[in-house]
Amino acid sequence: MSILSFENRGKWGKNSWRGNCSGHVYKTLFEQYQPRIFVDPMVGGGTSVEVADEMGIEAYGLDLHSGFNILRDSILQRVGKEADMVFSHHPYHDMIVYSGQVWGEPHADDLLRCTSDEDFMEKIQVALLNQRAATKAGGMYGLLIGDLRRNGQYKSYQADCIARMPKSELAAVVIKAQHNCVSDSRQYAKMKHMRILHEYIILWNKPQEVMVSILSDLAGMAKQHSTALRATWKAVVRHALITLGGKAKLEDIYSAVANAAPGQLAGNNNWQAKIRQTLQLIAQPVERGIWAI
Ligand SMILES: C[S@@+](CC[C@H](N)C(=O)[O-])C[C@H]1O[C@@H](n2cnc3c(N)ncnc32)[C@H](O)[C@@H]1O
Numbered sequence: 001m002s003i004l005s006f007e008n009r010g011k012w013g014k015n016s017w018r019g020n021c022s023g024h025v026y027k028t029l030f031e032q033y034q035p036r037i038f039v040d041p042m043v044g045g046g047t048s049v050e051v052a053d054e055m056g057i058e059a060y061g062l063d064l065h066s067g068f069n070i071l072r073d074s075i076l077q078r079v080g081k082e083a084d085m086v087f088s089h090h091p092y093h094d095m096i097v098y099s100g101q102v103w104g105e106p107h108a109d110d111l112l113r114c115t116s117d118e119d120f121m122e123k124i125q126v127a128l129l130n131q132r133a134a135t136k137a138g139g140m141y142g143l144l145i146g147d148l149r150r151n152g153q154y155k156s157y158q159a160d161c162i163a164r165m166p167k168s169e170l171a172a173v174v175i176k177a178q179h180n181c182v183s184d185s186r187q188y189a190k191m192k193h194m195r196i197l198h199e200y201i202i203l204w205n206k207p208q209e210v211m212v213s214i215l216s217d218l219a220g221m222a223k224q225h226s227t228a229l230r231a232t233w234k235a236v237v238r239h240a241l242i243t244l245g246g247k248a249k250l251e252d253i254y255s256a257v258a259n260a261a262p263g264q265l266a267g268n269n270n271w272q273a274k275i276r277q278t279l280q281l282i283a284q285p286v287e288r289g290i291w292a293i
Contacts, residue, residue, distance in 0.1 A: 004028060004201070005177035012054075013047025018102050020044060021089050021144060025176060025201070026051040033140050035084035041070050041131060042088045042111075044098075064110060065103040070127045072109065075134035082139070086131040087203075089144040090124060092157055117155060124157070125164045128204075129214065132165075135206045140171065142203035146178070147196055154193075158200040166217045171205040236261065237278040238293060247292035253279070 004025060009015065012023030026048045030038070035057055040048040043061030052059035060079045062068035068078055075086060091098060091111050099113070100106030106113065111127070114120040124145075131141040147156045162170060176199045240256035241248060248256070254272055258265055265271045283291040 001174075002172070003175045003177070005179075007179050009047070010051075012050040014045030017045025017047075018098075019089075019091060021047055022179075023047050023051045025144070026087075027055070029085070029087065029201070030055055030057060033085055035139070037081065037083040037085075037136075039075060039079055039083045039086045039131075039134060040088060041068065041075050041086065041127070041134075042090060044089065048087065048089075064099065064107055069107075069109050070111075070130055071123055075130050079134065082136040083134055084136055084139045086135050086139075086141045087143065088127065088131060090127070092120075092145050092148070121157070121160045121164065124161060128161070128165055132204070132206060132214065137206055138208045139206050140203050141206060142172075142201065144176065144199055144201050146199035149193065149196065152192075158202060161202055164221075165204055166214070166221070168217070169204040169206065170202075172201070172203040174201040174203075175199075176201055233274060233278045234282050237275055238282050241283060241291065241293045247286065247290065250276070250279075250289050250291065253291065 006022040006024040008022065008024070009020065010023035010027075012026075013020050021044075030052065037058045037060075038048070038052045039060045039062070041062045043049055043063045044065075046061055049059045049061035060083070062070075062075065062078060064070075070088075076082065097106075097110060097113060099110040111120070111123055114123060124143075128141070128143065131143075135141040143161065145157050145161060147154065147158055149155070158173070162173070178197050178199055236257060237253065240253050240260065244252055244256055253275060257271070257275055268274070279285075279291050283293045286292045
């Protein structure tokens, strides 16, 4: 089932651990994938490992609170062997900062002490690559993460995670309903948008045979992004021509694009050349200095 909903967290782990996850989630994952060896590199109150122990799975729980830092330490070296499944539950909501609040002293590498969303996503990618390296060929790695709305803006962390890992390895995206959130007690009646009441379980399957190295796989993804950027230039210039009636003077096309995206063009000295280049691809010159689609 690609939708999970458990109102109770079950007997596993610590109810008191802020942001803990229902043990039924891990039970479902273990029943589906039948790992022999399991690692949770952000084990928190220990829910996953308790479920695994009960099911006879060899399990390892690591966490910053007990001296393992996923941004500095190799999971594989710490555990000493590859696992069939390496699954983490990332902190993503700045309502709960673990170090200094849930445990110990403030720690700079606590995943919630990030300076920006970009910084946060960079760290999640490092964590996922660390998890992947500790996974056996043919095994599963993944995470539980949610999206959030901050200052009215929707931040889709799950979409960013999927975009930053090899597309060919994405195996499953599961929706998990959220129950008993701290925010349950707040007044939502006047909210403009629908309240977020779900998280995502994202799973990747490390291939049996690694055909290309992870580095060239990620370089391939970077190339796809630059192709997407070229496609965006085409869309922006075509959109400008559409708003100008399908045919326009070059100067008017420059102004239409500049008005539409002043911030993006501010630091780009070549934007007019880029527009001329793009026009060659998507439009025809009908008279001197006039382009049409
Ligand atoms: C959402 S909690 C996990 C809760 C767990 N699933 C449970 O049911 O109790 C996230 C955990 O990530 C840990 N963490 C934060 N930054 C970390 C890092 N850089 N390396 C390892 N663990 C980290 C926190 O200490 C916290 O215990």
